[in-house]
Amino acid sequence: MKFKDMPYKRVEMDEVRREYQQLMEEMKQAKSGEEQFEVHKKFYALSNHVSTQMTLAHIRFDVDLTDEFYAAEHEYYDKIEPEMQHLVQEYQKLLYNSPYRDYLEEKIGKVAFRNMELSMKAFDEKLIPLMQEENELKTKYNKLIATAKIEWEGEELNLSLMRPYLSHADRAVRRKAWEKYSAYFESVEEELDSIYDQLVKNRTEQARQMGYKNYVELGYYRMTRNSYGQEEVEKFRDQIKKYFVPFAEKLHDRRRQRLGLEKLSYIDEQVYFADGNPAPHMSPEEILKAGQQMYTEMSEETKEFFDFMMENELFDVLGRKTKRAGGYMTYLPDYNAPFIFANFNGTSGDLDVITHECGHAFQGYISGKDPIQEHRDITMETAEIHSMSMEFFADKWMELFFGDRAEDYRIMHGEDAAIFIPYGCMVDEFQHIVYENPEMTPQQRKEAWSRLEKVYKPHLDYEDNKYFGGGGFWQKQQHIFNYPFYYIDYVLAQTCAFMYKIKMSENREEAWESYLKLCRLSASKFYGEMLKEVGLEVPYEDGCIQKIVEKLDVLLDTTH
Structure with a gap:
């Protein structure tokens, strides 16, 4: 069914509560594991329907x-949502404490x-x-980010639509863009400080109430760290500090x-070539069409998936002034339909939607065929492997999008992915500092961020930018406000994606079979166990990062 035709009806809490109570009563009355599993199938149907309706409303908002x-x-x-979570948990308690646990397990x-x-x-x-208060604060932050209005050349742009100018080939243009971009954040700095301070105190109080x-x-x-801590x-x-930061600094210097600069400035952080970053000079429709060709040629499984996405209009990718910033893939279980939300802006980031978000969507499409719904409940450090690895599998088709600048894109993509790893760790360490010291003032948080920048990104120079130079850069990172402790999952996953890049350089077919197996395993096994089963190493185990850096140093070397 096409997305626009999917019917929406508000999930009424009283009705859902009655249905859950009925399910729980049936679960208690069941006389065997087989009977309880039949009840559990009804839970699948109910939770799928509720999730589908809530997700439809979320996307359309x-x-x-x-x-x-x-x-x-x-x-x-x-x-x-918190009440809904409570109902699910009450049901799951019966499942968890079932006398037929062995059968259900x-x-x-x-x-x-x-x-x-x-x-x-x-x-x-x-x-x-x-x-509920936490949700309200997050919504307040997201609206502040999404509704930013920046005057640019006689028109008003939001933060997403400013991105092409932040990485513009003309250094004067990007300096002006960064000044206006940071000026917006500086104009709402006190509000951002207040929202985050309230979020930290709210979450700390939740933790204390739980003991x-x-x-x-x-x-x-809450991040479901089920096999490591x-x-x-x-x-x-x-x-990462010992092995990857020096490697990333080497890439920055390259x-x-x-x-052709004597010194990198913060305005150069997103720029890789003197004549500008490669960009797909195509309409959104042309990008999607090229994506369809790529996935048709990649494998039978990817062809089936992308055709399904196109036929059912499961993309909303055009940048609009009243649209939420950022991008994501989500899932509509009643239709076994992934959905991709993005803001195309004429940069190479548009291509990331066709690779990264489609990696998520492909795995969602594959795992949606598994009758055991719990297998879809992948933790984020696994979910992001699917997306980040797909970016590297797609490298082979970059001529479709970038023409004679395809190799430039591959260079940029490899370096950008590597340079991200120290930044992602910095975001994670910052959050540990903040939540271990919840009484910090907004100023102390900014000072902590500035200290971490010197460790993870020692080349960084904010020149005379008061806002970013004062430790404010993290306030533009939506995950810090919305999804505490999520960001390290990207880094763990990027590390695994680099393992796939290395595998591809050795045997592409074997690398793809391993990736497909990982998508199918979904959440049926624990993280480390699953990685080893598909032939990957566990990123946090000793020696893993050093080995990866040694191989990447050769793979990403563009000087030969």
């Missing part, structure tokens, strides 16, 4: 933040039960008022030479 009907629906779901897997355990550690009904020392422990439970993440960041 994001595509136009001024739509009064869907704005009201979004506000409604912000309020009832055999059917839906050990990972599912471990995730239920973490879910119970992450939520309690008494948190609902605080969670935890601070939000870090609760945040890890803070110690492994810290070991991983230490490896970029500086390519740009």
Whole structure:
């Protein structure tokens, strides 16, 4: 069914509550594991329907933040989402404590039960008022970001539509763009400080009400870290500081030479070539058509997936002034339909939608065929492998999008992915500092960010930019406000994606079979176990990063 034809009806809380109570009663009355599993299939149907309706409302709000009907629906779901979570958890408690647990574990897997355990550690009904307040604060932040108005050459642009100018080939243009971009953030700095301060205190209070020392422990439970924890993440960041930061700095210096500069400025951070970054000079329709050709040629599975996406109009990619910033893939379970939301802006970022977000969507399409719904519940450090690896598998087809600048794109893409890794670790360490010290003032948070920049990005020079130079850059990073502790998942996944890039250079066919297997395994196994099964190493284990850097140093060397 085409997205525009998918019917929407508000999920009424009273009705859903009755249906869950009925399910829980049936679960209690069941006399065997087989009977309980039949009840569980009804849970699948109910949760799929609820999720589909809520997701439809979420997407339709994001595509136009001024739509009064869907704005009201979004506000409604912000309020009832914690109550919905409570109902699901009450149901899952019966499943978790079932006298027929062995049978059920055999059917839906050990990972599912471990995730239920973490879910119970992450939520309690008494948190609902605080969670509702948290949702309101996040919505306030997102609106502030999405509705930014920046005067540019006689018209008003939002933050997404400013991006082409931030990486413009003309240094004077991008300096002016960065000055206007940072001026907007400086104009709302106090409001951003206030929102984040309230979020930190809110989340800290949630953690304390659950009996935890601070939000870090609760945040890890909410990210469903089901097979590793803070110690492994810290070991991983230490490896990045030791091996990857010097490598990334080497890439920055190579970029500086390519740009013909004596010193890199913050305005040069997103620029890779003196004549400008390669960009797909194509209409959105042409980009989607080229994407269809690429996925048709890539494999039978990718052809089926992309044809389905196109036939059912499951893309909203045009940048609009009233559209939420950013991009994502989400899923409509009633239709086994991934949906991709993005803001095309004429940069190479448009191509990332066809590779990165389609990597997510492809895995969602594949795993949606699995009758065990829990297998779809992938944790983010796994989910991001699908997307970031697809970017590298797609490299072979870049001539379709960039013509004679395809090789420039491949160079930029490889360097950009590598340079991201220290930044992603910096975001993660910043969040650990903030939530371990929730009484920090806004100024102290900015000072902490500035200190981390010197560790992870020592080349960075903000010149006389007061806002960014004062430690404000993190306020544009939406994950810090919306999804605490998510960002390290990108870094772990990017590390695995580089393993696939290395594998491709050795045997492309074997690399693809491994990737396909990973997509099919979905969440049926634990993270480390799954990586080893498909022939990848676990990023936080000793020696992994050093080996990757040694191989990437050769693969990304453009000087020979």
